[in-house]
Amino acid sequence: MLVLFTMQSDPAQPPLPSDDKRWKIVEATARRHGREPNALIETLHTVQECFGYLDETALRFVASTLRAPLSRVYGVATFYHYFSLKPQGKHTCVVCTGTACYIKGAPALLAAVEKTHGIRPGETTTDGELSLLTARCLGSCGLAPAAVVDGVVLGKVSAAGLLARVEKGIHP
Amino acid sequence: MTLDELRKIADTERQAQQKFPHHVCVCIAAGCLSSGADLVRDALQKEVAETGMSHEVLVKGVGCMGLCSAGPLVAVETATFANVTPEQAPDIVRGLDTGSDTAGDGLQHCAADMPFFQRQKKIVLENSGKIDPERIEDYIAHDGYRALVAAIAEMSPQEIVATMVQSGLRGRGGAGYPTGLKWSTVAKTGEQEKYVICNADEGDPGAFMDRAVLESDPHRVLEGMAIAAYAVGAQRGFIYVRAEYPLAVKHLKTAIKQAERLGLLGNNICNSRFSFHIDIRLGAGAFVCGEETALIASVEGKRGTPRPRPPYPAQEGLWGCPTLINNVETFANVAPILRNGAAWFAAIGTEKSKGTKVFALAGRVTNTGLIEVPMGMTLREIIQDIGGGVPDGKRLKAVQTGGPSGGCIAEEKLDSPVDYESLKNVGSMMGSGGMIVMDETSCMVDVAKYFTEFCMSESCGKCVPCRAGTQQMLHLLEKIAGGQSTPADLVVLEELCDLVRNTSLCGLGQTAPNGILSTLKYFRHEYQQHIAGGPCPTCRPTEVAP
Numbered sequence: 216m217l218v219l220f221t222m223q224s225d226p227a228q229p230p231l232p233s234d235d236k237r238w239k240i241v242e243a244t245a246r247r248h249g250r251e252p253n254a255l256i257e258t259l260h261t262v263q264e265c266f267g268y269l270d271e272t273a274l275r276f277v278a279s280t281l282r283a284p285l286s287r288v289y290g291v292a293t294f295y296h297y298f299s300l301k302p303q304g305k306h307t308c309v310v311c312t313g314t315a316c317y318i319k320g321a322p323a324l325l326a327a328v329e330k331t332h333g334i335r336p337g338e339t340t341t342d343g344e345l346s347l348l349t350a351r352c353l354g355s356c357g358l359a360p361a362a363v364v365d366g367v368v369l370g371k372v373s374a375a376g377l378l379a380r381v382e383k384g385i386h387p
Numbered sequence: 388m389t390l391d392e393l394r395k396i397a398d399t400e401r402q403a404q405q406k407f408p409h410h411v412c413v414c415i416a417a418g419c420l421s422s423g424a425d426l427v428r429d430a431l432q433k434e435v436a437e438t439g440m441s442h443e444v445l446v447k448g449v450g451c452m453g454l455c456s457a458g459p460l461v462a463v464e465t466a467t468f469a470n471v472t473p474e475q476a477p478d479i480v481r482g483l484d485t486g487s488d489t490a491g492d493g494l495q496h497c498a499a500d501m502p503f504f505q506r507q508k509k510i511v512l513e514n515s516g517k518i519d520p521e522r523i524e525d526y527i528a529h530d531g532y533r534a535l536v537a538a539i540a541e542m543s544p545q546e547i548v549a550t551m552v553q554s555g556l557r558g559r560g561g562a563g564y565p566t567g568l569k570w571s572t573v574a575k576t577g578e579q580e581k582y583v584i585c586n587a588d589e590g591d592p593g594a595f596m597d598r599a600v601l602e603s604d605p606h607r608v609l610e611g612m613a614i615a616a617y618a619v620g621a622q623r624g625f626i627y628v629r630a631e632y633p634l635a636v637k638h639l640k641t642a643i644k645q646a647e648r649l650g651l652l653g654n655n656i657c658n659s660r661f662s663f664h665i666d667i668r669l670g671a672g673a674f675v676c677g678e679e680t681a682l683i684a685s686v687e688g689k690r691g692t693p694r695p696r697p698p699y700p701a702q703e704g705l706w707g708c709p710t711l712i713n714n715v716e717t718f719a720n721v722a723p724i725l726r727n728g729a730a731w732f733a734a735i736g737t738e739k740s741k742g743t744k745v746f747a748l749a750g751r752v753t754n755t756g757l758i759e760v761p762m763g764m765t766l767r768e769i770i771q772d773i774g775g776g777v778p779d780g781k782r783l784k785a786v787q788t789g790g791p792s793g794g795c796i797a798e799e800k801l802d803s804p805v806d807y808e809s810l811k812n813v814g815s816m817m818g819s820g821g822m823i824v825m826d827e828t829s830c831m832v833d834v835a836k837y838f839t840e841f842c843m844s845e846s847c848g849k850c851v852p853c854r855a856g857t858q859q860m861l862h863l864l865e866k867i868a869g870g871q872s873t874p875a876d877l878v879v880l881e882e883l884c885d886l887v888r889n890t891s892l893c894g895l896g897q898t899a900p901n902g903i904l905s906t907l908k909y910f911r912h913e914y915q916q917h918i919a920g921g922p923c924p925t926c927r928p929t930e931v932a933p
Contacts, residue, residue, distance in 0.1 A: 251688075252688055253686075253687045253688035254688060255688035255689075256668070256669065256671055256685065256688050257668070257669065257688075259671075260630060260669050260671070287689075290690055291688070291689065291690055294673065294690040294691065294847075295670075295671030295672050295673050295691070296671070296672035296673065297630050297631070297670075297671035297672035298671060312592070313592030313593050314592045314593035314749075314750070314787065314790070314821065314823045314837070314838075315592075315593045315749035315750050315755075315823050317592075317837055318750045318751060318823060318825055318829055318834075319750070319751070350631070351590065351592050351672070351674065351841075352590075352591070352592035352593060352594070352595075353631070354417060354589070354594075354595035354598045354631070354632065355417060355418055355421055355455075355595070356455075356593050356594075356595055356747055356749035356750075356755065356821075356823075357418045357454075357455025357456050357458075357595075357747075357749060357755040357756045357757070358418060358421055358422065358455060358456065358458075358755075359749060359750070359755070361421070368417075368420070368421035369421070370418075370421045370422055
């Protein structure tokens with residue numbers, strides 16, 4: 216009973232999962248929003264920005280620091296496309312599949328990367344080098360079809376051009 | 388901050404800019420940035436410094452100039468250059484010096500009299516491509532914040548709401564609900580905690596209007612929100628913006644800080660009793676969050692699922708408080724309306740749709756980019772005159788407006804004017820402003836399948852008609868596209884569309900069948916060809932989505 220009592224009355228925060236400095240940044244976001252459960256999405260954004268993806272340790276930590284049920288944290292993390300529960304490859308290739316890009320040949324771009332690297336959208340090559348992703352719309356419709364390789368937007372890109380750029384990223 | 392102080396800032400800024408005989412504006416909005424505009428700007432700055440012209444030439448990064456397909460764009464006093472490379476920087480700078488804009492060989496000109504620029508009317512985008520979005524002084528020098536300061540000093544909240552009602556402005560997010568009416572509903576809820584939310588969750592594929600406004604002229608949105616908050620009596624505001632728009636988020640954050648520093652946001656704005664704080668909330672890639680009740684749930688940190696209305700957010704919104712939600716473009720219209728008067732705005736456009744509309748023109752059209760036209764212009768004028776028609780000698784087949792919620796409009800209906808009612812009558816909708824042109828190489832069954840697949844994967848799963856219905860619709864479309872269907876499938880598909888449209892909880896489900904229904908309306912023969920098993924003349928099986 217004593218243990219239960221101290222748990223309820225003690226507002227102390229859960230310890231950081233490790234002494235990795237990035238947890239302090241996550242902590243800071245939660246603190247800035249008063250550790251309210253409504254800061255959940257903002258905090259998950261910070262985790263993903265710091266670590267690249269959300270793993271179980273992160274979800275558990277966010278749940279306890281915001282005093283939100285783990286089920287709700289997991290529910291939100293899986294509801295939104297932007298959050299990833301798997302680590303990304305060293306390099307990423309995002310093909311825009313917005314309407315303008317679709318009309319102008321995004322499916323051919325996707326097919327080329329899929330065939331050459333043997334991965335489907337959302338997957339990472341077994342050597343962890345490349346992740347293939349799709350975007351709903353990059354908003355670069357004026358430059359359709361568009362893709363993003365390692366953060367660099369390529370406009371009016373051809374399948375060959377995209378493959379060459381991906382290759383250059385992996386083997387510079 | 389008073390009007391006099393504001394005028395002083397504007398005058399100082401104008402004088403500082405006029406010290407430079409030459410201005411070189413480089414578009415550094417997302418479109419041109421992807422084409423390497425930052426390198427062009429750096430090269431120009433370096434060239435100016437090296438040639439000792441730092442006191443004569445002002446190189447300025449500005450927002451979207453509109454013609455994204457020809458980026459990077461660089462504008463000097465006398466000309467606009469397209470497809471500029473960093474290597475051309477010396478040519479451009481030399482051209483300024485000699486006073487002739489044709490000095491540099493290989494520079495591509497955009498003729499100032501080309502219909503793309505001539506046929507547009509800019510209200511929302513008036514500063515876009517002219518001002519530095521990261522400097523509040525530049526916005527103030529272009530009449531920025533004058534409407535807000537004047538409103539607080541000289542107008543009562545009731546007068547502002549009345550002005551909005553008289554202007555006839557309707558929501559630019561797609562549905563076209565009268566903005567003034569929405570404001571007055573929130574204003575009438577009495578004195579209590581209220582919120583203003585700016586919906587910048589531009590999830591439609593093929594739409595980038597809101598992003599361009601936020602990137603190019605963020606202060607305009609903040610000013611609109613602050614005026615709205617003053618008019619309805621709100622104390623706090625949120626901008627719900629897509630995390631996929633990092634540049635827009637960066638410019639917004641800078642803009643909020645700058646406005647707070649000058650006392651145009653924050654506590655006791657302009658030494659009045661009015662206080663208003665704006666926070667940014669990042670979206671996380673859920674299309675359904677464009678729906679207002681789902682957006683509110685997301686701001687509260689929950690899964691973005693909609694709830695039945697009423698009660699409308701104007702009565703019970705964020706954390707149960709009255710909440711005003713408007714789209715980016717709607718807020719961007721507010722300051723010009725207050726500055727120029729409701730009658731000025733109401734004189735533009737058609738009887739029921741006032742003002743202008745920003746469109747993201749894309750797809751199989753020569754000039755792709757961002758345009759703003761008065762309501763009432765026909766689709767054909769937009770595509771042929773502004774867009775420059777379909778390239779490569781192909782035939783125009785259809786135009787898609789309104790994103791996944793809208794529909795495809797066949798070529799023969801292109802003479803219908805762009806306004807809320809007319810677009811609805813031809814089976815589509817205004818939507819937020821994506822406009823995608825398709826030529827004869829697009830198979831309409833494939834297009835319908837694309838949009839249905841989108842709606843299915845974006846369905847939040849809360850209500851059955853949308854969750855299960857979109858899946859069955861896609862299944863039937865796949866059968867039809869694959870040539871394995873019977874005429875009976877088409878009957879079932881139409882019944883299903885009717886059911887999903889009438890029984891879904893929110894706008895996503897209610898409009899999900901539009902893609903199918905509109906293509907069926909104009910291109911039924913293509914469906915029938917697929918069903919009959921004959922080769923569809925336009926289908927390109929190699930390019931069908933996985």
